[in-house]
Amino acid sequence: MKQPTNGEARIGFYVCHCGTNIAGVVNVAAVAQYAAQLPGVVVSRDYKYMCSDPGQELIQTDIKEHQLNRVVVASCSPLLHEHTFRTACEKGGLNPFCFQMVNIREHDSWVHEPGDAATEKAKALVRAAVKRVALHTPLEVKRTRIHPDVLVVGGGIAGIQAALTIANGGQNVYLVEREPTIGGHMAKFDKTFPTLDCAACILTPKMSAVASHPNIKLWTYSEVVKVDGFVGNYKVQVRRKPRYVNEELCVGCAKCVDACVYKEEKFEDEFNEGLAKRKPVYLPFPQATPPVVVFDPDACIQLKTGKCKKSCLEACDRNAIIFDQKPETKEIEVGTIILATGFRTFDATRLPQYGFGTLPNVYTSLQIERMVNASGPTDGHIMLKDGRTPKAVGIIHCIGSRDNRTNRWCSRVCCMYSMKLAHLIKQHTGAEVFNFYIDIRAPGKGYEEFYGPLPARMDFRERRRQGEMGGQRHDRKAARPRPARPARQTPAVG
Amino acid sequence: MKFSYFPGCSLKGTGRAYEESLLAVCRALGVEVLELDDWNCCGATAYMAVSEAAGYMMNTRNLALAERDSHELLAPCNACYLSLKKTQHYIAEYPSVAAQATGALAAEKLSYTGKVKVRHPLDVLVNDVGLPAIKKAVKQPLKGFKVAPYYGCQIVRPFAEFDDQQNPVLMDKLFQALGAEVVRYPLKTRCCGGSLTGTLGEVGQRLSFILLNEAQRRGATCVATVCPLCQFNLDSYQAEMSRQWSPVRMPVVYFTQLLGLALGLDEKALGLQRCIVPLPAQEVHA
Numbered sequence: 001m002k003q004p005t006n007g008e009a010r011i012g013f014y015v016c017h018c019g020t021n022i023a024g025v026v027n028v029a030a031v032a033q034y035a036a037q038l039p040g041v042v043v044s045r046d047y048k049y050m051c052s053d054p055g056q057e058l059i060q061t062d063i064k065e066h067q068l069n070r071v072v073v074a075s076c077s078p079l080l081h082e083h084t085f086r087t088a089c090e091k092g093g094l095n096p097f098c099f100q101m102v103n104i105r106e107h108d109s110w111v112h113e114p115g116d117a118a119t120e121k122a123k124a125l126v127r128a129a130v131k132r133v134a135l136h137t138p139l140e141v142k143r144t145r146i147h148p149d150v151l152v153v154g155g156g157i158a159g160i161q162a163a164l165t166i167a168n169g170g171q172n173v174y175l176v177e178r179e180p181t182i183g184g185h186m187a188k189f190d191k192t193f194p195t196l197d198c199a200a201c202i203l204t205p206k207m208s209a210v211a212s213h214p215n216i217k218l219w220t221y222s223e224v225v226k227v228d229g230f231v232g233n234y235k236v237q238v239r240r241k242p243r244y245v246n247e248e249l250c251v252g253c254a255k256c257v258d259a260c261v262y263k264e265e266k267f268e269d270e271f272n273e274g275l276a277k278r279k280p281v282y283l284p285f286p287q288a289t290p291p292v293v294v295f296d297p298d299a300c301i302q303l304k305t306g307k308c309k310k311s312c313l314e315a316c317d318r319n320a321i322i323f324d325q326k327p328e329t330k331e332i333e334v335g336t337i338i339l340a341t342g343f344r345t346f347d348a349t350r351l352p353q354y355g356f357g358t359l360p361n362v363y364t365s366l367q368i369e370r371m372v373n374a375s376g377p378t379d380g381h382i383m384l385k386d387g388r389t390p391k392a393v394g395i396i397h398c399i400g401s402r403d404n405r406t407n408r409w410c411s412r413v414c415c416m417y418s419m420k421l422a423h424l425i426k427q428h429t430g431a432e433v434f435n436f437y438i439d440i441r442a443p444g445k446g447y448e449e450f451y452g453p454l455p456a457r458m459d460f461r462e463r464r465r466q467g468e469m470g471g472q473r474h475d476r477k478a479a480r481p482r483p484a485r486p487a488r489q490t491p492a493v494g
Numbered sequence: 495m496k497f498s499y500f501p502g503c504s505l506k507g508t509g510r511a512y513e514e515s516l517l518a519v520c521r522a523l524g525v526e527v528l529e530l531d532d533w534n535c536c537g538a539t540a541y542m543a544v545s546e547a548a549g550y551m552m553n554t555r556n557l558a559l560a561e562r563d564s565h566e567l568l569a570p571c572n573a574c575y576l577s578l579k580k581t582q583h584y585i586a587e588y589p590s591v592a593a594q595a596t597g598a599l600a601a602e603k604l605s606y607t608g609k610v611k612v613r614h615p616l617d618v619l620v621n622d623v624g625l626p627a628i629k630k631a632v633k634q635p636l637k638g639f640k641v642a643p644y645y646g647c648q649i650v651r652p653f654a655e656f657d658d659q660q661n662p663v664l665m666d667k668l669f670q671a672l673g674a675e676v677v678r679y680p681l682k683t684r685c686c687g688g689s690l691t692g693t694l695g696e697v698g699q700r701l702s703f704i705l706l707n708e709a710q711r712r713g714a715t716c717v718a719t720v721c722p723l724c725q726f727n728l729d730s731y732q733a734e735m736s737r738q739w740s741p742v743r744m745p746v747v748y749f750t751q752l753l754g755l756a757l758g759l760d761e762k763a764l765g766l767q768r769c770i771v772p773l774p775a776q777e778v779h780a
Contacts, residue, residue, distance in 0.1 A: 351660075352661060353661035353680070405658075405659075
């Protein structure tokens with residue numbers, strides 16, 4: 001590879017029209033003329049598309065004909081074509097790092113109105129680049145070692161699949177999950193859209209594959225607290241929260257749960273979205289992975305006061321319970337980090353007009369997911385708080401979405417899971433199902449086909465923005481929400 | 495606290511009780527209210543339907559008069575409130591409307607800069623006077639009252655300047671502060687029928703009936719409104735509605751009348767005798 005001469009810089013300058021993207025705003029001919037007079041510039045041209053083959057050949061030919069040792073291209077963002085032009089320089093026999101790119105598209109023509117000011121700005125950017133490129137020294141490309149291990153943050157279906165794919169490729173993976181078990185939201189679901197496939201049948205084998213994979217180190221009930229280092233070589237600190245159980249010894253037999261001094265389940269069960277109760281020591285759900293119980297330090301009498309008769313200790317024949325377990329910080333080195341931290345649902349109490357939290361039979365979608373799940377708190381029965389089966393169910397879409405006061409964007413999933421739940425509710429109860437929506441957005445493979453057959457069996461109605469839940473009605477006819485109409489401009493009256 | 499006051503036609507006619515109670519309440523709470531000198535129609539009646547431009551010009555004049563007085567402009571009628579707001583919006587957004595307004599005002603040597611703020615008394619009483627001050631002034635808490643707060647459409651659509659657009663709550667908070675029970679009233683921003691009551695009576699009355707029937711079903715003892723047309727529609731046709739659909743009897747009062755009662759003001763001074771369906775005496779003297 002030819003090195004630039006140590007003496008005088010011989011610079012080739014090129015300004016790109018980018019069709020009308022740049023030339024429609026910036027006077028490119030004037031920029032080329034201006035650059036021609038700058039110190040060290042030997043050749044200065046404007047060209048319609050510098051990134052095209054003829055454009056690149058222009059650079060290569062000029063390098064040879066004019067003995068250029070530096071090249072400047074004023075065009076688009078380096079993210080798009082820096083590599084293109086460096087390669088062109090290299091093909092012309094120049095060290096690729098003796099090239100400097102000037103962004104006069106994203107930084108100039110696209111953000112300014114046509115006129116002299118935009119041209120002047122382009123000239124200023126070009127002047128700086130020409131001065132700078134004279135100072136460039138040739139660089140050599142080196143290969144350096146990156147750490148082969150991978151950290152995956154989040155043990156939901158995305159993190160699980162990522163970990164398995166990488167581990168099957170032969171790399172070591174650390175899978176870190178905040179909750180006591182992996183599985184994430186999908187573990188709560190009964191069916192998936194748009195095929196009504198069995199969610200557990202997809203997820204559970206993957207969960208156990210993660211737990212037993214020789215290349216995967218699974219740390220549940222743990223959180224990443226610090227990341228140091230640089231691309232390819234990170235140092236990560238992971239805090240392992242105490243679950244007060246030896247993970248190696250516990251087999252999840254749950255004898256401690258039976259023996260707990262609390263005979264009744266008394267504490268809110270997070271996994272069941274508050275629809276059920278659990279004890280201070282619990283297994284989140286039967287297929288929890290790892291199958292290890294966890295103690296809730298805010299509920300367990302021993303952990304709170306140290307004054308419990310600890311019947312759980314006696315019940316555990318493997319001596320796995322460690323009440324004085326401390327949090328532990330692990331430090332690991334990885335080359336790559338995958339974030340698969342999932343989502344939180346919207347807090348529906350922020351929109352009190354829909355009655356969540358104040359009216360007894362208003363549920364969130366995740367609560368209904370638990371209710372329709374055969375292993376959920378109601379064994380798959382959809383029921384009202386008083387135990388009756390509902391005769392009519394309304395599903396309100398877009399809560400917290402597409403609204404200037406909450407999230408302005410579409411969640412992109414609520415149409416589909418609402419349709420899925422509508423289908424399951426219909427199947428489980430035979431109830432009339434009403435969907436209140438703003439628009440139906442079903443833009444995925446098989447989604448429209450899933451939506452298509454539904455309206456024949458179900459009532460889809462455009463959702464009224466000003467809607468409000470009126471509470472439970474006694475007569476069924478009145479329980480039908482009224483057909484909705486979009487808000488119109490109010491006629492003025494006096 | 496001083497405001498220019500734009501009554502509009504309703505508060506001098508069918509909505510007299512609103513004016514009486516509003517002025518009485520303002521006096522009691524130390525809010526000074528000066529009626530705008532030589533005000534004219536807000537254009538909300540037929541103007542807006544026939545010629546919007548003419549409607550905006552009518553409002554511009556009222557706004558210019560208010561600017562001359564340099565106080566904020568109190569507009570208790572929801573229709574006036576909305577027409578004034580709408581006019582301000584159009585003048586600010588559309589130079590052609592602004593130019594027309596400037597020309598029209600020049601004929602009377604008036605000018606409008608856009609700085610006058612149009613306020614609704616619900617906003618002023620709850621947010622400016624404030625619930626703590628009102629609570630302090632309460633002489634007769636509204637014990638036993640079960641109020642359905644009905645906001646109507648015009649203070650929440652399309653502009654919602656001082657309350658939640660989908661779920662307004664200022665009246666709810668006010669009545670709770672006055673010691674009344676507030677029933678959960680999901681129809682609080684549904685249509686009362688508006689001027690349909692005058693043109694397609696049955697259609698308009700049907701809409702009013704839905705509101706009253708719901709309030710009755712929820713155990714309300716009265717409906718409180720912030721708008722003279724709502725009050726008129728809901729109060730005036732209950733006999734017809736009862737004949738047509740199902741029996742309904744529900745006193746419909748202005749929020750200022752309830753506030754006045756709580757402040758211990760005289761029933762007559764609050765115009766309560768003007769209600770077609772009277773507020774039961776035992777409640778008034780509770």
